[in-house]
Amino acid sequence: MITKSDGITESQFSQLREYIEQQCGIALGDEKAYLIDTRLTKLMVESGCEDFGEFYKLAKSETGTTLRDKIVDAMTTNETLWFRDAHPYKILLEKLIPTFAEELAAGKRSVVRIWSGACSTGQEPYSVAIAVHEHCRTHAGVKPEQFKILGTDISASALFLAKAGRYDRIAMKRGLDDDVRDRYFKQNGQIWVIDETIKKMVEFKKFNLQDPLVCLGRFDIAFLRYVAIYFSDAFKKSLLAAVADVLSPSGYLLVGAVESLRGHSDAFENHTHSGGSYYKRCA
Numbered sequence: 001m002i003t004k005s006d007g008i009t010e011s012q013f014s015q016l017r018e019y020i021e022q023q024c025g026i027a028l029g030d031e032k033a034y035l036i037d038t039r040l041t042k043l044m045v046e047s048g049c050e051d052f053g054e055f056y057k058l059a060k061s062e063t064g065t066t067l068r069d070k071i072v073d074a075m076t077t078n079e080t081l082w083f084r085d086a087h088p089y090k091i092l093l094e095k096l097i098p099t100f101a102e103e104l105a106a107g108k109r110s111v112v113r114i115w116s117g118a119c120s121t122g123q124e125p126y127s128v129a130i131a132v133h134e135h136c137r138t139h140a141g142v143k144p145e146q147f148k149i150l151g152t153d154i155s156a157s158a159l160f161l162a163k164a165g166r167y168d169r170i171a172m173k174r175g176l177d178d179d180v181r182d183r184y185f186k187q188n189g190q191i192w193v194i195d196e197t198i199k200k201m202v203e204f205k206k207f208n209l210q211d212p213l214v215c216l217g218r219f220d221i222a223f224l225r226y227v228a229i230y231f232s233d234a235f236k237k238s239l240l241a242a243v244a245d246v247l248s249p250s251g252y253l254l255v256g257a258v259e260s261l262r263g264h265s266d267a268f269e270n271h272t273h274s275g276g277s278y279y280k281r282c283a
């Protein structure tokens with residue numbers, strides 16, 4: 001049963017949650033009426049609407065994408081931090097990068113493509129870039145330019161911050177060791193700016209995970225962390241099938257620490273390393 005929220009009726013909530021799921025896959029449970037109320041009221045007022053019913057009609061009748069993009073942006077949760085959960089980066093540094101680095105050194109491949117499929121404000125792909133850079137700094141025969149990192153997200157405002165590579169004091173306190181911070185960031189007043197070498201290693205693109213992933217090319221490693229938790233089971237399944245299709249035969253997938261593929265995909269084998277879990281595409 002839908003849990004009521006003061007500013008939105010049950011039918012307005014039903015209409016808007018269906019609209020939101022269609023646009024970005026975010027599936028709001030019955031108890032989430034308050035989320036639309038808190039996140040979209042300002043936009044509803046700014047759009048000149050008197051209530052969420054009028055706002056829904058306006059969004060549905062839009063021929064362009066301006067209002068849709070603002071709605072999606074407001075409904076996304078961009079929570080992220082540096083080296084989130086630590087173990088994916090241990091797996092990356094101790095297992096995946098050395099495996100691919102060996103292939104690079106042996107001339108079996110010329111490049112390794114890594115995708116951060118819901119990169120938010122950039123902490124995830126930049127953490128990957130720092131891990132790659134650290135490996136190259138301490139191992140001869142492999143160069144950072146051989147790793148191509150792509151960060152994609154649906155949220156334009158999150159991507160804007162990611163591309164700028166500028167972070168405030170609070171963001172910098174979340175997950176960064178002082179020595180990594182001092183090596184890869186410069187302080188400019190209250191802002192920390194990521195080093196150009198790391199910035200250059202990451203390309204950012206706006207991309208909706210509902211769109212065909214083949215448009216992004218093939219990847220050797222995919223980070224799809226803390227995003228599928230917002231999607232319906234049906235969308236999760238089709239997304240994981242699409243991820244398996246764009247991963248190279250020896251490709252790897254990393255999901256959030258609280259996420260599991262069980263019941264959603266049998267295209268991956270589960271592996272563990274140092275207490276953390278990662279997935280390898282079934283051959």
Ligand SMILES: C[S@@+](CC[C@H](N)C(=O)[O-])C[C@H]1O[C@@H](n2cnc3c(N)ncnc32)[C@H](O)[C@@H]1O
Nearest residue numbers: 024076078080118120154155208209225226227
């Ligand atoms: C909680 S953040 C996770 C960020 C990062 N992966 C991490 O683990 O720290 C979820 C991100 O998913 C993005 N997102 C939600 N729906 C999406 C969609 N359909 N396509 C692409 N990105 C989406 C949001 O904009 C948000 O930045």
